Amino acid sequence: MAILSFCFCCSKLPSNPKLHNLHLSSQTHQATSQVSLKSAESSRNGFISLSESISRTSFLALLSASLFFASNPALAFKGGGPYGAGVTRGQDLTGKDFSGKTLIKQDFKTSILRQANFKGAKLLGASFFDADLTGADLSDADLRGADFSLANMTKVNLSNANLEGALTTGNTSFKGSVIQGADFTDVPLREDQREYLCKFADGVNTVTGNATRETLLCE
Numbered sequence: 001m002a003i004l005s006f007c008f009c010c011s012k013l014p015s016n017p018k019l020h021n022l023h024l025s026s027q028t029h030q031a032t033s034q035v036s037l038k039s040a041e042s043s044r045n046g047f048i049s050l051s052e053s054i055s056r057t058s059f060l061a062l063l064s065a066s067l068f069f070a071s072n073p074a075l076a077f078k079g080g081g082p083y084g085a086g087v088t089r090g091q092d093l094t095g096k097d098f099s100g101k102t103l104i105k106q107d108f109k110t111s112i113l114r115q116a117n118f119k120g121a122k123l124l125g126a127s128f129f130d131a132d133l134t135g136a137d138l139s140d141a142d143l144r145g146a147d148f149s150l151a152n153m154t155k156v157n158l159s160n161a162n163l164e165g166a167l168t169t170g171n172t173s174f175k176g177s178v179i180q181g182a183d184f185t186d187v188p189l190r191e192d193q194r195e196y197l198c199k200f201a202d203g204v205n206t207v208t209g210n211a212t213r214e215t216l217l218c219e
Contacts, residue, residue: 088106088107088108088111089107089108089109089110089111090109090110090111091111091112092111092112093108093111093112093113093116094112094113094114094115094116095115095116095117096113096116097116097117098116098117098118098121099118099119099120099121099137100119100120100121101121101122102121102122103118103121103122103123103126104122104123104124104125104126105124105125105126105127106123106126106127107126107127108126108127108128108131109127109128109129109130109131110129110130110131111128111131111132112131112132113128113131113132113133113136114133114134114135114136115134115135115136115137116133116136117136117137118136118137118141119137119138119139119140119141120139120140120141121138121141121142122141122142123138123141123142123143123146124142124143124144124145124146125144125145125146125147126143126146126147127146127147128146128147128148128151129147129148129149129150129151130149130150130151131151131152132151132152133151133152133153133154133156134152134154134156135154135155135156136156136157137156137157138156138157138158138161139157139158139159139160139161139178140159140160140161141161142161142162143161143162143163143166144162144163144164144165145164145165145166145167146163146166146167147166147167148166148167148168148172149167149168149169149170149172150170150171150172151168151172151173152173153172153173153175153177154173154174154175154176154177155175155176155177156174156177156178157177157178158177158178158179158182159178159179159180159182159203160180160181160182160203160205160206160207161182161183162182162183162205162207162208163182163183163184163185163187164183164184164185164186164187164208165185165186165187166184167187167188168187168188168189168193172193174193174196174197175196177197179197179200179201179212180202180203180212181202181203181204181205181206181212182203182205182212182215183205183207183208183210183212183215184197184212184215184216185208185210185215187215189216194216194217194218197216198213198216198218198219201213201216201218
């Protein structure tokens with residue numbers, strides 16, 4: 001009987017408000033933590049999805065650009081000057097016919113131009129830097145200010161060509177070239193190049209009226 005009375009009394013004891021509030025605070029903290037974790041997880045998943053989307057887009061753009069240039073090699077390099085979109089830089093242009101064309105400041109850098117025909121072409125300021133012009137025909141061409149630095153000019157036909165102010169620095173080779181009537185006024189030749197060309201220099205340029213030997217300062 002005493003035990004029952006004690007239990008009954010215990011059941012009637014008032015609850016401790018502080019303990020109750022602590023329990024509620026713990027539940028609220030747990031709920032808030034769960035919401036924060038879910039929010040963080042959602043943000044992380046969103047960031048990963050965005051990153052993957054950007055990566056896929058970048059890869060597809062790069063792939064498309066690669067395929068575009070591969071299918072359109074003419075866009076890999078564009079020659080300068082009025083020759084338009086024609087590719088003349090770093091290309092194999094062996095035997096191509098450019099005779100009589102206006103190719104002012106055209107870019108032929110590092111191109112292979114063996115046996116190419118430039119007869120009578122206007123090539124003022126054109127660049128043949130490190131180009132291979134072996135056997136090319138440059139007769140009657142206007143080559144004022146053109147750049148032949150490091151170019152291979154072996155067996156090139158320069159008869160009656162006007163090279164006034166052209167650049168020939170470096171190892172420009174004129175071995176076997178035809179220079180009858182060519183005008184070399186103000187062309188900075190190495191002494192060994194000058195001596196070589198003077199051995200067979202002859203003729204007068206029909207446009208400038210200058211003798212080849214005089215423009216080469218031959219003795």
